[in-house]
Each structure stands twice: as structure tokens, then as C-alpha cells.
Amino acid sequence: MQKGIPGIRGTDHVGFNVPDIEQATAFFVDVIGCEYIYKLGPFQSEDDWMVKQLNVDARTIIKQNRHFRLGHGTNFEIFEYQPADGKTGVQPKNSEIGGHHLAFYVDDLDIAIEHLKSHGVEVLGEPVESKAFAKGQRWIYFLAPWGMQFELVSYPNGKDYEKKADVKLWSPKNPAE
Numbered sequence: 001m002q003k004g005i006p007g008i009r010g011t012d013h014v015g016f017n018v019p020d021i022e023q024a025t026a027f028f029v030d031v032i033g034c035e036y037i038y039k040l041g042p043f044q045s046e047d048d049w050m051v052k053q054l055n056v057d058a059r060t061i062i063k064q065n066r067h068f069r070l071g072h073g074t075n076f077e078i079f080e081y082q083p084a085d086g087k088t089g090v091q092p093k094n095s096e097i098g099g100h101h102l103a104f105y106v107d108d109l110d111i112a113i114e115h116l117k118s119h120g121v122e123v124l125g126e127p128v129e130s131k132a133f134a135k136g137q138r139w140i141y142f143l144a145p146w147g148m149q150f151e152l153v154s155y156p157n158g159k160d161y162e163k164k165a166d167v168k169l170w171s172p173k174n175p176a177e
Helices: 021-030 047-055 109-118
Strands: 013-017 035-040 061-069 075-082 104-105 120-128 136-141 147-153
Touching: 021 035, 021 061, 021 075, 109 120, 109 136, 109 147
Parallel strands: 013 075, 104 147
Antiparallel strands: 035 061, 061 075, 120 136, 136 147
16 A cells, blocks of 8 residues: 555655745845745735634735755745734744744855854854764754744764665765765
């Protein structure tokens, strides 16, 4: 018996909400390095479409959503909502239900950290060297201007668990290494 969704191939995009779409666009393009692709909106429905399709109050307005591409990875779709109840909520922490983060792979963690700091981005703590199965990886968290959590990861020589894996997430720059 087949496991999972028939025909699934991978992740197409990640969507999330931001409080200020202009600020988020500048962050994703100027700091992260995404390519801005296109925008849609505003969206508002006169019936219960928003409830049926998006599980939000029928009177909610999507002021705009924008789409971005980052290298060879998954696309991003960001939304700025105008909620019907006027509540915009707070950014959940990783430890809370709905808490999350996005991780970006970089070739050189130290250079990437300096880049973030040069743009005034809040970097949390110091780089961490993973242990056990993820040995070979270094990582660090940072915050978007609106408080969303992101992570940088780097493992230029792979992770320990990949030495026995059939599918590799990395390949050395110099095959002789």
C-alpha cells in the first residue's frame, strides 16, 4: 500500500502573514536576497468564500499578497490581511502552537551572520555546532523586523547521517575532498 499523497513531489511554496507588506518586501529582497515575482489583491468576498476557502471570517480582506523566489528553493507567498475583527495577533514563539521558523542554507555561516548584522537584523545568540546525527552542521536564529523567526544553517561537508543516506542534501564544492 502506498504511503502519503499520491503524486506528491515536494514543497511548492510557504505562505505566511506579515503586518506590513512593504517592510516585508524590503526585508526579503534587500536582506535575504529573494526575487520579487508578482502581487495579487486586494481580495474580499460578498459571500462565505473566505470562510470556505481560507477558514477566516467572511468579512476579512486580503489587502495584498506577494510572491518571491529564493535561489533553487521553495517560493514564498506573503499576505497582509485586514482581519474583520481588527485583531492582528502576535507572532508565536517556537514553543507555542503554530510557532515556526524558516531555515535558509548558506555556504558560509559567519559571512551570512555579518551580512545580517550589517543590515541591523537581530541575530540571536551565537552559532551552534550540532551534535550526533547532525554533526557537521552549524546554525543560528535571527528575527525579521516584525519578529518572525528564521534560521541560517550550513554544513559544507555534510552531516553525519548523510554518510549512509541514499539521497544527499549536499555535495562538496571539490569532489576530491
